[in-house]
Amino acid sequence: MLPPPGTPGTDLPVRTALPALTDALAAAGSAVLVAPPGTGKTTLVPLALAGTVPGRVLVAEPRRVAARAAARRMAGLLGEAVGSRVGYSVRGESRRSAATRVEVVTTGLLVRRLQADPELPGVDAVLLDECHERHLDTDLALAFGLDVRGALRPDLRLLAMSATAQADRLAALLGNGAPAPVVRAPGALHDVDVVWAPPPTAVDPPHGLRVDPRLLAHVAATVRRALAERDGDVLVFLPGAGEIGTVTGQLGGIDADVLPLHGRLPAAAQDAALRPGPRRRVVLATALAESSLTVPGVRVVVDAGLSRAPRADLSRGLGSLVTVRASRASVTQRAGRAGREAPGAVYRCWTAAEQDRLPAHEEPEVATADLTAFALELACWGAPGGHGLGLPDAPPAAALLVADQTLRALGAVDGDGRATSRGRALTAVGVHPRLARALLDGAPLVGSRRAAEVVALLSADVASRGDDLTATWRHLRSGADRGASARWREEVARLERATGDAAPPGLPDDTAAGLVVGLAHPERLARRRPGTSGTYLMAAGTGAELAPGTALTGAPWLAVAVADRSPGRRDARVRSAVAIDEATALEAGGALHEERDEVAWRDGDVRSSHVERLGAIVLAERPSGEPDPAAVASAVAEGLRREGLGLLRWTPAARRLRERLAAARSGLGAPWPAVDDDALLTAIDVSGARSRADLARVDVVAALRGLVPWQVSGELDAVVPDSVTVPTGSRIRIDYTDPDVPTLSVRVQEVFGWSHAPRVAGRPLRLQLLSPAQRPVATTADLAGFWTTGYPAVRSELRGRYPRHPWPEDPATAVATKRATSRARSRD
Template sequence: MPTSVFLPRTSATVSSSTPQPSAKAQLPEWPRPSRGAAFSYPGPRALRNRDNGVVTFRLDTIGRGLVFADSIEDFAAQLTKQGDGGAVVVQAPPGTGKTTLVPPLLVNLLEQRHPGQPRVLVTQPRRVAARSAARRLASLDGTRLGDRVGYTVRGENKASAQTVVEFVTPGILLRRLLNDPGLEGVHAVIIDEVHERGLESDLLVGMLAEVRELRGDLTLVAMSATLDAQRFAALLGHTDDGGPAPVVDCPSALHPLDVRWQPAREQRLDDRGVSRSFLDHVARTAAAAHETASAANPDVDALVFLPGVREVSDVASRLRAVVPGNVEVLELHGQVGPAAQDRAVSGREPGGAPRIIVSTSLAESSLTVPGVRLVIDSGLSREPRRDAARGMSGLVTVSCSQASAAQRAGRAARQGPGVVVRCYDQRSLAAAPAHQTPEILATDLTGAALVLACWGAPGGRGLGLPDAPPAGAMTDAMEVLRELGAVADDGSATALGKVLARVPADPRLARALLDGSAAVGRRAAAETVALVAGDQRAPGADITKLLAILRSGTDPAARRFAEDVKRMDSIARQEAAAVVPLGEGHRITAGEAPGYVVALAFPDRIAKRVPGDGPASYLLTSGTRAGLPAGSPLSGHEWLAVAEVSRAQGRDTAGTGAVIRAAAPLAAELAEAAAPHLLTGQVNATFDNGRVTARQERRLGAIVLSSTPVRAGIGSARQAVADALAKNGLSMLSWSPTADALRRRMALLHRELGDPWPDVTDAGLLARLEEWFAPELEAMATGSAASAISLAEPLHRLLPWPEAGRLEALAPERLEVPSGSLVRIDYPDVDDDGGRPVVAVKLQECFGWDSTPRLVDGRVPVLFHLLSPAGRPLAVTDDLTSFWSGPYSQVRAEMRGRYPKHPWPEDPWTAPATARTKNRM
């Protein structure tokens, strides 16, 4: 049954949180501007009208119908109260208009302090959102895009000297900060959608807070759609008193939202990822829901959320096959071209066809799609995860967080009453995490580590970040940067590191761009780096095939690719002298160039095919095994340079647990040329089936290039035996009863007395193998059988002197009983921490024994197993006195008739101990 839910309207409030200190970055000093008296607040009339000649934007026009218009006075008052410069956190649900209203409002306020042309930068987590927000604000302002309002994203710039509000992606602003740490000419920065916890946005929060400490006139605003604003308020706090920044709340739009649950019968995920049957369910649900909604309101558009590009394309194809011909099905994700993205997020033209927009999480929170009153949610998302064991990172499909589910649903009610159909059940939503995992906690940190090193905060030390980077991931990232020559031993950025930071790509790709240009040419290197750094998926994981598609110009992304290549080529030309190229002396054809450049970037991912008849499986130089996707054209190649590898999530046909997402063919000699530091040659000796064998091996990392039988040297043979013992344990050796008994006695003494009595467990003996077993080790290395080795003598080498002289007194091999017999003592197992020494003896041999003997200077009582004349156990005791006084009488009554020839005296205290029958006595 559908549930009627209303998005709440709350009054605008201002709050603060606990302050958090922030260390200053190593930035150039400049005179701190005098704050003086606070600038005068012009009041709501001046803010909303241009009549006074001061205000830049007409907020009454721009803010018409936007909920955030009710909060602009609170926002302005908070900045006014702080004087020159300031920080505010805006907490406003999606659809309230904060992205549209806050930037022009901030310009209006800043113009009073900076008459003429204040400049405001606004970050958007996605390129399509930056373009859309800029286009919308320019339209509402009645000006041409690129004049007063513009944007800059990778490969595209629509801004000019007259631009006062510029929308940028976080990556663009990070590189501007590294080039100009003071952000000269910028008066305010707005970080939008901080709740998404993207890695670059998190870095900006920490870095901009430090810039503000040095520049008292810089205004900072963080905007969040969720209730996590207090964390950012503490990070952006006041520079004067150390308190948190104020938080301006905004009410949400009061539009009803019908929540409907329509779970599939089948599981959403199977052994191949998102199941085909579930995608079919999503498509059927979307088609039926849109048909029903359109019948009631022809102006309704639908938005379908799916986790990734493959699923979006699949469902879009299914929808086109079933919806009426007048319904337009559009795809929205990072791999469609800018024009297609902009068309999807733009409103339907008057009289235009109804639309179903099938999208990844790209449309979740950072932009409003006009006309959407219906949302169909798969409840799945694709999030980054780092596999530390395999040294790889990638995207995995998981249930979306509860916060993401709420934001997706809110898409339908931004502009009026809406409906969300969830293709999963309420139990799945309740079991989902509250928030998405912050990217800094789950992804590869190599690029972030380089940014932090260039900023003067290696590893993030001293920087106020929303979450500290994981120590293990940061250590791995810094090690990669050291191998690249990007950071010094102390973690600070080198000159080369600063060059690599200017390349809009992973530092490993940036180094490959510079190294590879001399070997394959700047153009070829730039093409490969631009392709791998982009977000296009290689068909069948084949980079060369994708490269041919993009070169042809037929793909929608070809234009952006060409611009990226031009930029990479320019960087390579400018920085040609930054490094000594690694590829000199090797003839590389145009077809080999992509593989060689990828191998330079990721030498740990050079891969060689593993022989076998099954699906293509490859061994990487890192030691990881990975398979190609089914039907990949690369499966016939012996060597590959792998650009991307991730956990398989069940779709790994080779059964390796990892799947290759992007790779290029590579010649064997180029594999060695690209990774000379991974080349090793050594003799590997092994001990198996009682003999030592050796092979001369040449390796590229974990990949064996050649292996030839050779005679093992005595040193390597000894080591092979030692390694085999360490791997398989001392059970490989033949423990005689004498050696085993001695070892048990020594173990008891070590347990009770400690040093100097040695530890004779497997671990203890293996740790001192050379000390007690050296002659025998050499004998086995030269061919002696393990069964021929006596271990009693080697164990005696570990006995401490002079304490060894008391071995028999402390832990005797045998115990003399009252009958005169010497009975063997059975000592506990070496690994038994609580075991007792046991003496199994006939009951009659202990008559007259009124106290239990104790070993190890009286510390350990002997446990007696008292036996019948036939050797069967009658009683177990470590207290003979109590036994004779009590249980003996019952034993006597039961046994005297069974064994009449043996003595069963009424008084065991005075009876002679004997091992004989009564007649023989």
């Protein structure tokens, strides 16, 4: 199918690698192709392979816009319309026919097809494009494809294509015992000049979704500079649709057409950005234009150096996109778009020094994203947790655990983690399992159409109108934004087909939307905190707050669709929600609604009550009868863990004993007991306490002595004595404040006659030696060594200052004293 050499648009660098690639696939069945952006791998390789196999070639792209663009490009090279020998299928749209030999699909759609029929009848080759981007669907498609080749279809040819040089791991995965062959295509033919164009003044680093407006203004200024200094169209990389809108507004009056390119746009607008225009163009794009898309006419790239990446807050059940610095691999790909058709230039809005500090590669999504849908796909494949599959990276255990808990709550997996019939029904919907649950369970409550409309709003990348989800829903239904409405309605129609025909009850829009959102995220049902107008407690136990001035202010309850928490903040910020009432919250969150007797440590003491809850939200509470003693003991132990050992009455004797035991443990180890906070919280018996007051009555001295094993209990005073008798007969208390170094503070004259310090806790006692005025003059645990090397200097310095006190030359044999001589004798 590959057009002959010389056909316009086909003489691209990858063409020279095609013979080696087809030979490698024919011999090994799998291979890795490394080809930089702009070399033609996405369009020429599928056409070449289609000429070597009798069946269809499936090409998987990570994004819908790339799938459509690749199909159009290949069809154009053949001089045909899309849908003939080259077609495409994306979610909600398909253009293919019986004549189609090359079909471009999204990786998500490929996963759906593999789940429906792993043998992929009629398909002889699968090409996974842009494997380096490491999206979850790409990892799944690769792992499932390898499994199919190994167990069902050894004849299926599998090719992983990447724009970066990280090929060894892919080759090891694809190989059968030995690594799969790696074929490398030469890079683009044209040079790209690098222009370092940092902002003139310092800008704030990205934080959450926020990008410093000063950086966006600088990007716009850099675009104007590039238009003045260079020829050709300009491709601008920005992190998201919001930033694209901001910069678009700042480019008013330039002599060029300004075109956005991002995932929220309808297909027609995306396609328009990929066609040459009648005059010069500035295309403002997100990362989707990095590698698998060719924007014709581009000679200049302006790069803000930022990307959006998913982050999951596992402890709070929140997930969001955050703005991060792009990696070196990513910005290299972006720069390459300027050299696709001719020599070009890239204006980087940072310094060469900052370039060196960029991460080498992006983190794979599996390391940072919510894995609920990923885990359900694995379960439906028959490989819970990915066991036995060739995944590029093992999923993080904590994220998999949270995903499994969510799936169990949805009834999607059984006790062994295997998919149930409900789980298969949820994954067949083609949206996140939570949204699929909301669609299937919400349709009988609000009607199929309205359930599909709300779920389409939650699943589609549609620009919201503030945080009031119902307002955004009504705006889309009005059709005022034709592009967004058209794309949303396509998704609504697809989802509605999955629900059957449920009659619409006569519910208000807010109630209907709240039910659907609450079914999707029952843990985010939230009640306003007393005495506030904009702060809430969600059923999961996380606080949430509304933005100032929102129309949702004062709502008693919210069904929160989107919330995220910035680093360092305690509460989450509500991004999208529906105002609801308590009855709606209870209906949507029925599984979290319960009444029970609770004994817990609250407000500084044990509280026993009968509580009605919606998750962490207390709906009603009244005193209960006689509580279960075991529950009381558990609450007391929890209070002690939460508030610490200060709840006990630490008398001076108790503190002293704890210090002595700590020194014994430090010097001799077991069986002397550990008495640090963690150890005591576990070891001290407070089972008889039923309240805070009871804890204050615990005999801590007896409790500590009870921790000492009987084998050594009689040795306590010998091993760690409370005090020591020095040569003068004085008994001086040992300081155990530092358990590693018990210390005795004593005047030098009182230890004359000691050749060695006594041993305490298995080691020589450290002596803090004092002058007659009780001031430290030396500290030693080696008294014999001090008498020889340290004492002479002390004697020389102090005997003139304290002439009435003895300063013998040989203190180890001198008589100790605690008195000074009389003045008369000192004169004699």
